[in-house]
Amino acid sequence: MENFTPISALVGGSLIGLSAALLFALNGRLAGISGLLAGLMPAARQDATxxxxxxxxxxxxxxxxxxxxxxxxxxxxxxxxxxxxxxxLTGIGTRIGAGCTSGHGVCGLARLSPRSLVATVTFVGVGGLTVFVARHVMGV
Amino acid sequence: MARNLVALAAGLIFGLGLAISEMVSPLKVKAFLDVAGDWDPSLILVMGSAVVVSFVAFRLILRRPQPVLDLKFDIPTRRDIDGRLVGGAVVFGVGWGLVGLCPGPALSGLVYGNVESFVFVGAMLVGLAIGPRLVTLVGAPPVASATPG
Structure with a gap:
């Protein structure tokens, strides 16, 4: 665990939380990056600016x-x-699953959303499994 | 105008947080996902502190009837767990594990100028655009227009 960087992780994470709080308090919007991008897609464009x-x-x-x-x-x-x-896969998955690490993993968990909890546990678990298979089973 | 400046400021703070925590680094993220390897638990603290700060903030904010600069809070209301939610999270998890990038760091990391980042973002935008059509192909009801998250 020599790569563990607890201080910068806590500082950076707090800033991400602060950003989400600012956007929600003033604009009433949740800081989910994939949702933000989905709203820029040609077929679903809204409030682009x-x-x-x-x-x-x-x-x-x-x-x-x-x-x-x-x-x-x-x-x-x-x-x-x-x-x-x-x-x-990242684009398809976050669009269909209605969120990514920020939308489900931060804002959704902070709202105690059961959907976001299930999504977060799922993509972290599958992400871990994918790295395990790629690195330790297939050896790439 | 004010709302756009708020969005700019919020984006700036978010990008700063991703850079300071090194979540912009695919190898750092993969080191978190690689529990069987040289495990780096940093991502837990990043997500954990972000959740704690926003959890407390959201509770205080929601005491107000509306946001400061808008008429209503834009919050997802669904609470049901369906196949699309789980299926989407599975597909995203595979993509995340393969490369080590999720949408936020993929975009903010463009500033480092790696060609890989631009190709990844291009591919991700294609995925975001065709996602709803793929769902229709397999016969599920269409994806709602703009999804939070």
Whole structure:
């Protein structure tokens, strides 16, 4: 567990909670990223401006930290077919399951939603199983 | 106008949180999911602290009849567990485990400029767009328009 970073995890997580609180208190909206994106899809577009603004802020916020620390932390250990396949599955799954790590995993759990609890336990469990099979069974 | 600025500020804080907690890193997320390997429990503390802060905040906020800048709180009302919810979470879990990216970090991580991130986001947007059609193909009722989460 030498990679465990409890302090930055607690600080970063609290900021995510603060962001969700701000958006809910002032705008009455839940900070679920896949739901926010789903509302930008051509067939289901609604209130596009605030969604785009949030996404711009999301990228700028990460960019501010990158500029301040200069640490590149994004690296991948899989090839292109897996990147593409994983992306498509992530899009389909979060759309059909009505949420992702932020919508179900943060906002939904904070609202004590039984649907979000089931979804979160499911995607964390299946995610863990997927990594186990990929790394320890198939050895990729 | 004010609501859009709030959304910008909230996005900024969210992106900062993802960067500080290193959740933008697919390898960090995979290290959490890899219980049988060199396990990194950081994600539990990220999600846990985010849930605690928003749980307390939501309780205080919901004492008000409406949000400060809008007419009503936009909250999902469904409480039933159906196949679509679980099936979607399973499909997402596979994608998450394969690459180590979920939608938030995938988008905010674009700022690092990796080609992989752009390809992943492109593929994810295709998935988000075709998701409802796939559900129709297998004969289930259509997905509601804009889904929270």
């Amino acid at each position: 605030w969604r785009v603004m949030f996404l711009v802020g999301l990228i700028v916020g990460t960019g501010v930290w990158l500029a301040a620390t200069g640490r590149p932390v994004v690296a991948f250990d899989v090839g292109w077919p897996v990147i593409v396949g994983g992306g498509v």
